[in-house]
Amino acid sequence: MKGFILSFRSEFYKTRKTMAFWSAVLLPLAICLLLFFGFLNHSDRLVHQPGFMLWLQFAGAILAVMGSLILPMLIVFLAYSVNNIEHKAETWKTLFSLPISKWAVYSAKYFYALFLTILCLLLFMLFTLGFGNLLSVLNPALKFSEYHVEGTLARIYLKLLLSSLGILSIQFLLSLLFRDFLKPMGIGFAATIAGIIMANVGWKYAYTFPYAHPLLTIKSIFPSRMGENSPPIPQITVDFFTKDIVVSLIVAAGVFILGYFIVLKKSVK
Amino acid sequence: MVIDTQGLSFNFGNQQVVKSLSLQVPEGSIYGFLGPNGAGKTTTIKLLLNLLKTDQGSILIFGKDLVANRISILSQIGSLIEQPAIYSHLSGRENLVNRALLLQVPESRVDEMLTLVRLKEAANKKAGKYSLGMKQRLGIALALLPNPQLLILDEPTNGLDPNGIIEVRELLIRLVSQHKKTVFVSSHLLAEVERMATHVGIIDKGELLFQGSIKDLEAISQPHVQIEVDNTVDVANFLKKQGFTVTDISDDYLQIPYLSKEQMGEINALLNRNDYQVYSIHKIQKDLEKLFLDITQKA
Numbered sequence: 067m068k069g070f071i072l073s074f075r076s077e078f079y080k081t082r083k084t085m086a087f088w089s090a091v092l093l094p095l096a097i098c099l100l101l102f103f104g105f106l107n108h109s110d111r112l113v114h115q116p117g118f119m120l121w122l123q124f125a126g127a128i129l130a131v132m133g134s135l136i137l138p139m140l141i142v143f144l145a146y147s148v149n150n151i152e153h154k155a156e157t158w159k160t161l162f163s164l165p166i167s168k169w170a171v172y173s174a175k176y177f178y179a180l181f182l183t184i185l186c187l188l189l190f191m192l193f194t195l196g197f198g199n200l201l202s203v204l205n206p207a208l209k210f211s212e213y214h215v216e217g218t219l220a221r222i223y224l225k226l227l228l229s230s231l232g233i234l235s236i237q238f239l240l241s242l243l244f245r246d247f248l249k250p251m252g253i254g255f256a257a258t259i260a261g262i263i264m265a266n267v268g269w270k271y272a273y274t275f276p277y278a279h280p281l282l283t284i285k286s287i288f289p290s291r292m293g294e295n296s297p298p299i300p301q302i303t304v305d306f307f308t309k310d311i312v313v314s315l316i317v318a319a320g321v322f323i324l325g326y327f328i329v330l331k332k333s334v335k
Numbered sequence: 336m337v338i339d340t341q342g343l344s345f346n347f348g349n350q351q352v353v354k355s356l357s358l359q360v361p362e363g364s365i366y367g368f369l370g371p372n373g374a375g376k377t378t379t380i381k382l383l384l385n386l387l388k389t390d391q392g393s394i395l396i397f398g399k400d401l402v403a404n405r406i407s408i409l410s411q412i413g414s415l416i417e418q419p420a421i422y423s424h425l426s427g428r429e430n431l432v433n434r435a436l437l438l439q440v441p442e443s444r445v446d447e448m449l450t451l452v453r454l455k456e457a458a459n460k461k462a463g464k465y466s467l468g469m470k471q472r473l474g475i476a477l478a479l480l481p482n483p484q485l486l487i488l489d490e491p492t493n494g495l496d497p498n499g500i501i502e503v504r505e506l507l508i509r510l511v512s513q514h515k516k517t518v519f520v521s522s523h524l525l526a527e528v529e530r531m532a533t534h535v536g537i538i539d540k541g542e543l544l545f546q547g548s549i550k551d552l553e554a555i556s557q558p559h560v561q562i563e564v565d566n567t568v569d570v571a572n573f574l575k576k577q578g579f580t581v582t583d584i585s586d587d588y589l590q591i592p593y594l595s596k597e598q599m600g601e602i603n604a605l606l607n608r609n610d611y612q613v614y615s616i617h618k619i620q621k622d623l624e625k626l627f628l629d630i631t632q633k634a
Contacts, residue, residue, distance in 0.1 A: 083424065
């Protein structure tokens with residue numbers, strides 16, 4: 067356990083000045099800020115909406131961008147970055163000749179990538195709430211404060227996190243094995259596009275494909291928004307035990323363990 | 336023995352790069368691991384650090400089996416493999432602090448190391464901007480940081496200027512003589528190894544050709560006296576008459592086996608007394624290539 071904590075701290079120390087770390091902070095800030103200004107500019111059109119609908123539109127717009135492309139690609143990038151730092155500096159051989167177990171080195175790196183993903187999603191949530199409330203402060207006619215969205219939003223982001231764990235494990239392993247940029251990034255990008263298509267065309271078995279999970283999650287949260295028979299105020303339900311989440315968790319755990327055995331067997335060049 | 340391997344072998348695919356190596360590195364020695372590029376030195380070092388899985392044979396370090404006691408053994412080893420592994424986006428100091436964090440070494444030790452390898456002034460510069468020599472010195476500092484009992488260094492003087500080479504050499508000698516460390520250092524330069532090592536192992540094409548103390552090696556790598564004179568043929572004939580063996584002769588110089596400094600002085604005086612002008616006279620070492628030939632022929 068000590069080796070894990072030391073390695074985890076070292077991961078932070080190494081990346082604290084790199085894009086690996088800052089992308090997890092700046093991306094939520096940039097996207098939420100962009101939508102904040104968009105809403106501020108068009109506030110005259112939104113003043114008549116009830117608080118619930120305002121949140122639905124504001125948070126929904128952020129979630130729609132996130133779930134489809136940004137979250138999977140960010141994970142592809144994070145998984146690549148935390149491994150690339152060792153590929154680039156040729157430090158795998160040093161890491162594995164330190165008196166720290168291979169398990170600690172490997173799992174600390176994986177959990178650091180997971181930590182960055184959680185940090186990013188948490189900031190997405192906090193910025194959504196912060197900027198939403200800021201909108202109603204700047205323009206009191208926008209009644210964001212009418213409705214409390216915190217609990218719902220937290221559940222949505224938690225489900226989004228669970229839905230992305232499969233991608234994280236796969237990308238982490240790919241980035242660990244391949245030192246060049248193109249393989250993990252290329253595979254990740256192609257798979258994300260494939261996932262978006264699968265989820266959008268509503269393919270029956272899309273839930274088996276990890277890269278489709280974030281978008282499936284988003285779609286499952288706002289199912290009947292466009293439907294003709296939908297109620298005037300849509301219901302938001304977050305069901306954690308869906309098929310895609312189960313697949314995501316199984317893939318995440320399976321690939322993570324597989325990765326450890328590969329590290330154990332692999333010679334360090 | 337600090338390092339004791341028996342029948343150590345390793346293959347890359349079908350190619351056997353380390354062949355039944357039996358290394359014996361005594362405690363408190365500077366063991367020079369000598370061999371040309373591609374002889375299997377780095378592979379052997381990676382085997383000693385458990386980075387590569389041994390195909391055959393055993394490795395005992397500090398008398399314990401390496402595979403079974405990996406962590407406790409590695410905690411007493413400092414290593415530098417190939418080019419130093421340094422995070423170029425971090426400063427030299429941050430590289431050391433990061434390692435200190437991992438190894439739970441007090442941060443004061445970082446400053447000691449920076450002073451030791453003379454990087455104090457460049458400590459806050461990004462390591463990516465360091466010269467090759469500075470990177471090498473930082474690599475040595477990283478290896479020394481945990482104050483290890485055994486230091487394994489792969490070509491530590493690569494890329495260093497003459498001053499740097501002398502410094503590293505003196506540092507290693509000091510570590511062994513004053514701090515009772517053991518140093519295992521690889522090199523492709525015979526002269527380099529001869530200047531600091533107490534023990535030598537010579538490897539070529541994955542095979543250990545020679546292993547023993549530096550005295551044993553000197554017996555094989557017999558040095559010569561090279562004399563530069565105007566008329567080498569006349570001088571050679573003269574020296575032969577005086578009972579010397581001339582082993583090599585060219586237009587510019589001739590060589591005779593080296594026995595002692597005094598004898599070298601006598602030859603100089605003898606030639607001068609007999610009106611042969613001596614342009615230069617000095618001791619030379621056999622180069623590694625010739626040494627290998629000698630060793631393989633004797634074997």
